[in-house]
């Protein structure tokens with residue numbers, strides 16, 4: 495979740511109903527570069543069975559992909575190495591995900607309606623004043639959300655395999671199968687079981703940041719942040735403060751390029767931070783985050799410590815022949831905010847839809863061009879957001895004075911309204927031109943003050 499205010503600006507230029515992020519190396523797939531010839535499909539019909547697709551990884555990306563495939567008439571296999579996986583994650587999801595993915599309300603631990611943005615000098619700005627009574631940020635436990643989505647895929651007809659994907663053999667001819675190698679899970683011993691193979695026509699790589707599917711197609715690497723999080727059980731009276739409130743801390747102490755957070759969970763809080771540029775100092779940043787929240791989490795007991803990479807931008811290649819990457823495997827986490835759950839589920843679903851459509855509900859073989867439609871739609875919808883977030887991160891996360899200016903800006907009700915609209919719904923209602931102008935002037939004012947302050951601080955330190 496996070497730099498909500500940054501998303502305001504993204505939203506201002508958005509016309510499509512969703513949003514997202516980017517990086518310098520990321521080149522969108524052009525939707526204009528080829529002349530599209532509309533004709534009947536030439537790919538062969540699949541006979542005696544339906545198209546077979548394997549989804550590797552059962553997080554939000556994999557669960558959503560498998561459900562859509564199975565509902566669309568595809569013979570679907572979902573391979574997940576750990577069915578009780580508890581992904582290290584803040585677990586914040588936008589309101590639109592609850593509706594779009596038809597999530598039952600009982601899997602949402604907390605409904606956050608208040609967000610405190612806390613500046614390097616500990617100035618706290620309350621965000622959330624503009625929320626309507628039914629609006630909130632959902633807080634989920636990943637073991638609950640992921641299991642729910644996987645179970646729903648299974649109910650729709652997907653075969654869920656508890657196994658560790660190892661590698662795959664590429665097809666030698668155009669319509670030959672991919673052969674996936676995996677180790678099954680031995681229920682009796684609770685350890686690795688037999689080595690097995692699975693033949694499929696297409697593969698969706700939803701196996702997260704360390705994706706083996708990405709390696710198999712030489713998808714290339716991405717820059718990543720390391721995120722560190724501690725789950726802390728705090729006394730009940732302290733927990734009341736976090737009942738429906740999340741906190742975000744910015745400053746050089748908590749992270750040179752990210753933010754620190756305290757998110758409420760069912761019966762504890764998740765305290766964490768991340769960084770791309772100073773990974774070796776992550777524990778120091780974590781201590782600083784804990785220190786900043788000290789009074790509010792006093793008497794707390796750490797019940798779990800976790801760390802995981804967060805992709806900073808999409809991989810150089812996200813598609814090869816009949817294999818496509820989705821979610822973190824593709825690199826779809828919003829820059830500077832670290833939001834990835836919604837985008838993972840959304841990309842999984844979009845990729846699966848392209849396969850269902852291209853295969854005419856599993857009756858025909860798919861080709862690279864069918865899967866490419868998913869990338870074209872994805873990039874068209876989200877690429878501008880990636881770009882804008884890149885720029886905004888550079889403007890507001892570069893120094894403590896700039897962060898002070900950023901927090902100051904968040905106090906503006908118009909900023910808050912646009913921010914929440916863009917975060918909660920992945921769309922933005924048309925802005926008010928007068929308010930937009932006022933916001934631009936205020937932003938420039940804040941930045942000028944930030945720059946002046948920085949110059950003064952530099953003078954003091956020389």
Ligand SMILES: Cc1cc2nc3c(=O)[nH]c(=O)nc-3n(C[C@H](O)[C@H](O)[C@H](O)COP(=O)(O)OP(=O)(O)OC[C@H]3O[C@@H](n4cnc5c(N)ncnc54)[C@H](O)[C@@H]3O)c2cc1C
Nearest residue numbers: 495551553554555575584585586659702821822834835838
């Ligand atoms: C500390 C932290 C906090 C975060 N907080 C938030 C937040 O508050 N909100 C938000 O929106 N995003 C957050 N994110 C980002 C979010 O967690 C990811 O973007 C999201 O989980 C991506 O989903 P995914 O399905 O693509 O991948 P994952 O959730 O990583 O799922 C991949 C799945 O693949 C399985 N797998 C991997 N390899 C194999 C294999 N070889 N064989 C079989 N299975 C395999 C894994 O067990 C896993 O279940 C956070 C990330 C971190 C690290």
